[in-house]
């Protein structure tokens with residue numbers, strides 16, 4: 001996303017366009033998850049037993065660890081942005097570490113899915129399975145998309161730092177990463193723990 | 195995109211097809227929308243012929259079976275709302291006008307803008323393709339309620355509904371990109387000196403519509419994803435047999451669906467708000483009040499959705515609450531209507547074609563709004579729900595912004611878009627014919643609805659209560675009216691084509707209007723403004739005392 005470079009200063013730009021644009025996108029995404037969450041709450045409130053008898057329990061421990069992985073990635077992302085702002089060189093490596101942690105998160109989730117399917121939890125086995133795969137799957141796809149966006153960011157990073165003047169170009173990437181990392185603990189508590 | 199790149203000559207592809215210029219993208223949206231209006235209009239013709247002459251062969255189509263009728267109703271509604279109203283009113287005019295009216299060179303994110311159109315284009319292809327898949331197009335109504343839409347066994351083919359859902363999801367992704375662009379541009383790219391309260395009302399309305407769309411579409415996408423999964427992955431979210439809840443979809447749908455009607459209404463009203471002061475040579479009455487009414491409408495539009503579900507078995511206490519919010523929302527809308535009327539009061543009114551269509555918007559909408567009171571009240575709605583009264587009501591509220599609002603905008607901004615003037619005589623004929631046949635078509639539907647005629651019925655002969663000479667006569671009048679509406683578009687097409695080919699060249703400011711788009715040549719060049727304009731005043735300073743001209747452009751130094 002590049003902004004139109006208008007030569008004359010516009011009136012009162014308080015929030016830069018790319019930050020504003022990303023904030024609006026994230027608001028929409030948040031409401032998408034709010035839709036899924038409210039569906040989950042309604043369906044669950046109407047269910048007779050939750051989780052239904054004969055369905056496997058969700059892996060709380062491993063996923064708890066995975067939650068920490070994602071939170072750690074938010075921290076490395078923050079470091080990347082801070083490094084960029086100070087004009088130091090390791091930005092690219094920090095972006096790659098963040099992306100790797102994100103990929104690890106998706107990998108562990110995928111591994112757990114394979115196990116759960118083997119134990120008989122599928123999208124069609126119960127609403128318990130249906131809501132689980134839909135919500136966790138939607139989040140997993142978001143993390144995957146965010147990892148891809150970070151790989152793109154890492155690719156353009158050298159050119160950006162050669163230009164040198166713009167020290168906030170990573171901001172929209174960071175915002176989106178914070179969003180996917182930040183929404184996960186909510187989903188974890190809701191779907192796994194409650 | 196940098197400004198340097200805009201000035202460079204470009205290949206045919208970059209100039210007309212994969213263009214990032216907001217004006218080209220606007221025209222792309224406009225032409226796609228007009229094409230889809232033709233498709234939607236022909237589907238309306240098929241329905242009306244079947245209702246007036248059930249079971250007989252329809253000229254140009256043949257006989258229609260109930261399954262195909264359901265598909266035709268569904269696709270007519272879907273196309274008119276999502277592929278005509280939104281691309282034309284929001285995407286086309288928003289794209290064309292926002293940068294020009296605020297004195298910007300282009301949108302904030304031109305490449306995202308181009309991507310938005312091409313995703314929309316793909317969604318159009320997917321939707322049209324769904325007519326030709328085995329089992330035919332989606333037939334579950336434009337609201338696509340499960341369980342009807344949840345299983346192939348209920349609504350015909352396996353593919354139709356899935357493609358429908360896919361097309362709608364893609365389209366929303368496209369408008370999401372557009373909405374982000376509109377809001378960011380209006381907030382960040384205004385010309386120096388243009389404060390928020392100096393923006394023309396059209397920009398406010400586009401801004402309001404975009405914000406409403408953005409904040410309502412997420413839950414619908416969630417609901418649509420769950421519906422797709424119900425169909426392809428056996429999840430059973432909306433299937434009571436597995437513990438699911440069909441009403442859940444209704445909530446997710448109408449949480450979006452009702453704000454959506456304001457997404458369509460506001461840009462239409464925006465066009466009216468631009469036209470009225472220019473053709474009454476008066477300042478807009480209560481500009482700020484209008485802006486506040488827009489904001490209040492936006493907020494309220496999020497808490498009225500369950501009025502579509504009075505019959506669906508929701509808690510009666512809830513129904514009362516939603517009745518109240520529904521009737522409350524008519525307050526800001528009434529404020530807007532009164533502001534429009536007060537703008538006319540004691541003006542020097544010129545009944546040029548754009549003005550006729552703007553006034554037509556108001557008159558028709560008033561009738562639609564008044565009939566809405568009956569439906570917003572849970573008590574009367576229980577009787578009128580799902581009858582032709584509802585069909586007449588929502589056409590009386592949708593056609594003003596979508597038809598009349600669009601034509602007001604078309605006749606008003608055509609000179610700016612294409613650099614040619616339209617013919618006034620043909621324009622006026624177009625207005626009067628459309629306006630008269632509109633009533634001929636839909637007034638009989640109110641009467642049919644009172645008589646208990648249900649909507650979405652493929653053949654009235656199947657039901658005793660819908661027969662009788664009276665009902666048949668009304669059906670035939672409505673059909674004659676509908677054909678009249680379609681034929682009334684001939685002057686519009688002839689006028690537009692002739693004017694494009696050899697209309698008089700349009701000057702920069704043919705209507706002597708104040709807003710910034712009229713300060714650049716018609717059509718505006720790449721990059722719009724040669725030098726960035728400086729804005730000194732609000733958009734509606736007409737007939738200012740002690741001035742020779744009765745208009746006062748926003749960028750004119752005293």
Ligand code: HEM
Nearest residue numbers: 238241267268271274275335336592596649650651676679
């Ligand atoms: C030429 C003018 C039009 C005619 C004659 C017409 C006719 C009809 C008829 C007869 C129905 C109801 C069919 C039934 O329930 O069996 C219908 C449904 C509908 N129309 Fe129109 N229409 C016209 C224009 C429009 C426009 C401009 C819009 C919106 C912008 C629109 C939106 C809808 C919607 C949303 C439905 C409901 C579809 C459903 O039940 O799922 N129509 N139309």
